[in-house]
Amino acid sequence: YAAKSRKRHWKIYSEDLNKNALEHLAIANKLQNAIDKQQFQLFYQPIIKASNNSIHGAEVLLRWKQADGSYIPPDTFIPIAEQSTLIHDITCWVIKQAIEDLAILDKQGFTGCLHINLSAKDLHNNMLLTCLDKIAAKVTPQRIIFEVTESAMMTDIKQATKVMVELVNSGFAFSLDDFGTGFSSFPLLRDLPIEQIKIDRSFVINMASHEANQSIVRSIIFLAKSLNCTVVAEGVEDNTSIGLLQVMGCHYLQGYFFSRPVSLEQYQQLLDALPPASSESHQTRLNSF
Ligand code: C2E
Ligand code: MG
Ligand code: MG
Numbered sequence: 653y654a655a656k657s658r659k660r661h662w663k664i665y666s667e668d669l670n671k672n673a674l675e676h677l678a679i680a681n682k683l684q685n686a687i688d689k690q691q692f693q694l695f696y697q698p699i700i701k702a703s704n705n706s707i708h709g710a711e712v713l714l715r716w717k718q719a720d721g722s723y724i725p726p727d728t729f730i731p732i733a734e735q736s737t738l739i740h741d742i743t744c745w746v747i748k749q750a751i752e753d754l755a756i757l758d759k760q761g762f763t764g765c766l767h768i769n770l771s772a773k774d775l776h777n778n779m780l781l782t783c784l785d786k787i788a789a790k791v792t793p794q795r796i797i798f799e800v801t802e803s804a805m806m807t808d809i810k811q812a813t814k815v816m817v818e819l820v821n822s823g824f825a826f827s828l829d830d831f832g833t834g835f836s837s838f839p840l841l842r843d844l845p846i847e848q849i850k851i852d853r854s855f856v857i858n859m860a861s862h863e864a865n866q867s868i869v870r871s872i873i874f875l876a877k878s879l880n881c882t883v884v885a886e887g888v889e890d891n892t893s894i895g896l897l898q899v900m901g902c903h904y905l906q907g908y909f910f911s912r913p914v915s916l917e918q919y920q921q922l923l924d925a926l927p928p929a930s931s932e933s934h935q936t937r938l939n940s941f
């Protein structure tokens with residue numbers, strides 16, 4: 653009887669596995685044509701200057717639109733794209749589209765930076781450099797910040813550093829995304845040309861009522877400032893957290909309290925309603941790289 657029930661459990665487990673594998677395959681197949689079929693869309697989430705509540709810039713967030721009007725979130729399809737070279741095509745598409753959108757925003761008087769997320773895989777070969785080379789004439793590197801996570805660097809630190817240094821020398825900047833959830837490695841912070849740290853939203857979302865998270869956020873801000881990095885708190889959802897973050901000296905705020913990620917058109921409306929601060933090109937932190 654025991655053996656029989658074990659067998660039954662195994663069957664359920666195996667059906668689950670098959671279902672996931674099939675779903676995965678279905679997504680991987682559809683993903684191949686998503687660029688050609690123009691199913692990708694960029695959303696923008698404002699990044700706010702903590703000192704005066706002006707719009708400092710925006711994070712570019714990718715959305716995959718389905719035929720029925722729904723969206724598959726990036727956390728679902730980016731990991732699948734990362735299993736092939738498709739991720740490079742997607743990253744390159746995002747960069748090109750964001751730069752076109754930036755030109756539209758600039759006509760409206762926008763002077764801020766766009767934050768573009770890179771995948772770990774993008775730093776492990778020269779695809780990113782090739783992509784940027786091709787569109788070099790259209791890009792102002794000082795207006796672009798690439799967001800990377802620590803895991804991106806850990807796999808092949810030598811190659812990742814090479815790509816980052818080359819891009820920093822061209823005028824781009826790097827922000828360390830989701831800081832605090834990964835390795836929080838001090839050697840990485842010390843050795844890589846990072847000019848900004850983004851505190852992971854898991855520490856920020858409930859910080860108003862969570863003492864330990866407040867201590868962690870305060871410490872990350874102190875660490876970032878000691879390293880001459882700017883700091884962004886992501887996941888700002890309430891007014892109490894904003895007050896705390898301002899007292900702690902956090903430079904920039906991002907979260908649902910200000911705005912969810914919105915379409916380009918809606919972002920333009922936000923800019924109209926809340927004018928951006930004067931000039932917000934990033935300054936290069938270290939010239940020695
Ligand atoms: P991320 O880079 O850490 O982006 C921030 C995520 O937090 C976004 O989720 C954003 O919608 C969400 N968020 C912002 N404010 C709040 C808040 O106040 N509360 C809560 N609960 N969430 C907030 P999204 O857009 O679903 O993106 C998820 C992840 O997918 C991103 O995390 C990033 O790692 C990845 N991703 C998004 N776009 C791209 C892309 O173009 N390329 C690559 N490689 N990855 C991307
Ligand atoms: Mg990000
Ligand atoms: Mg993040």
Ligand code: MG
Nearest residue numbers: 769801829830
């Ligand atoms: Mg993330």
